[in-house]
Amino acid sequence: MAEIPDITARRAARNRWLLLMPALVILLVAASGPLLITLVYSFLSPGDYGGVEWQLSFDAWFNVFMQRDIFDDTLGWSDAHLSIFWRSVKLSALTTLACLAFGFPTAYFIATRPKKQRDLWMLLIIIPFWTNLLIRTFAILELIRNEGTVNTVLIALGIIDAPIQMLFTEFSILLGMVYVYLPLMVLPIYASMERFDFRLVEAGYDLYATQLQVLRRVILPLVKPGVIAGSILVFVPSLGAYVTPRVMGGGNQLMIGNLIELQFGQGRNWPLGAALSITLLAIVMVALLAYVRAAGNDEAHHG
């Protein structure tokens, strides 16, 4: 008797894997597999003209954070790499904070519109989100370059004589990243605010809370999951950003992504590039795991 469901179950399982097969093959060949090869490459020696020599070496990993002094052969921290890592983390954190400062009120504004208007306001956030990142970076570039709109207007008004150099600085990278990643902050915060029960705010005011107290003690704790999700969604791509720092930083202000690219171009050190990108991946994974745990804890608290 038990045999029939067993056969159907087995057939269902077989069918399931057959249906999954094409997607999994493509992803294994063009997404996961190459990551493993990258890991292998990070333990090899660099070839003279790019590529690798198949010879085991830990130099690449050593060089991620450390360097050997060329004169006295002493070990030391690799200042060049550390400063790029530091800039990446710093700019990503600042981007996240700025996106939160702008994105939270915007999400709140949309969530407090009449129901029928909300979708339209959200569409205004979603359109930039699906718009080419390069084009958006380029749009902000045109605004602040020396011959761009801001400088032209300021000169025409007689406020300044010579253009202000805004491009190719850390500030321009920050501005560019805030601009391109802002929608990623608004979307999840809005999602968690949409179902917010404003009777709770009313209760807060009835108990003589001030506006700020209502925001801090009532609204913020209840939309915290959205705030955390938004922060992760902004922080992670900022950390791995490549296009925005390349365009807005102009090759002077490198971030990790640009440092990685350099190893495959002029640097001709593929193993180091591989080790750096595995390092970046590890940092991102730690951030994502921290998020999953925080989100899980939150769910547990609210029952």
Added chain:
Amino acid sequence: MAERVFDIRKQTGFTTIAFACFAMLYMPIILLVVYSFNAGTSIAIWEGFSWRWYASAWENEQVQEATLRSLVVALWASGISTTVAVLAALATTRTRRFRGQTAVFALINQPLMVPEIVTAVALLIFFAMIKVATGYTGLAYLILAHSAFCIPFAYLPIRARLQGMDLSLEQAAADLYATPFQVFRRVTLPQLWPGILAGAMLAFVISLDDVVITEFVKSAGQDTLPTYMLGQLRRVVTPEINAISTALLGISITMVIAYTLLSKFRK
């Protein structure tokens, strides 16, 4: 005396910040579009309306080639990724938990979690090995890479649509002796198509917009429109770039609005 209404939803300054945000999001894009019609060569000084930069982009052979290549890659990639995503969604939706489910979801969502630059160099390394071994340097590498990172974007709307569908119609068809394929063809597919279309459009836009992975995977002379633009940024910029951007923007915005309407259609 009119009583002053106390709005409990008010947070001082929030509306101002929100409007500043919308202005900040749209002003650069609007300026970009406006200056694509500039008669002069400047991207900041207006000298009158003209179509000249659209004409010059249209006649630019590099732009023509890059556009064609972008479209070919995006069509292949969205076609392939949508097809395999439909199959994968059928296999993973409306079933009980199965062994390996977590691994399957992790694999499907990998392109969303791993930074693009990491995937890009991994593909550069892997495809360089294959290029040396086989000598083939055609478009297939780009199509394969794009198909892979488009899969989650195609998969998610299809899966969402499938989850919202009523199982009883399919059961009824099966009760009436329809074969599994007939059930799929005559019952499941007609209900699923808005999801499939939405997924295909997302995949198309994502592929069309990709810069980072394309930049690392492409062989010499295989620029797509975005990588061509990235290359041009180092030179003196004319509104021609604005014209190309505006055309691409038009495609993206049309797709997003169509996608939003399609997901409304769901309800």
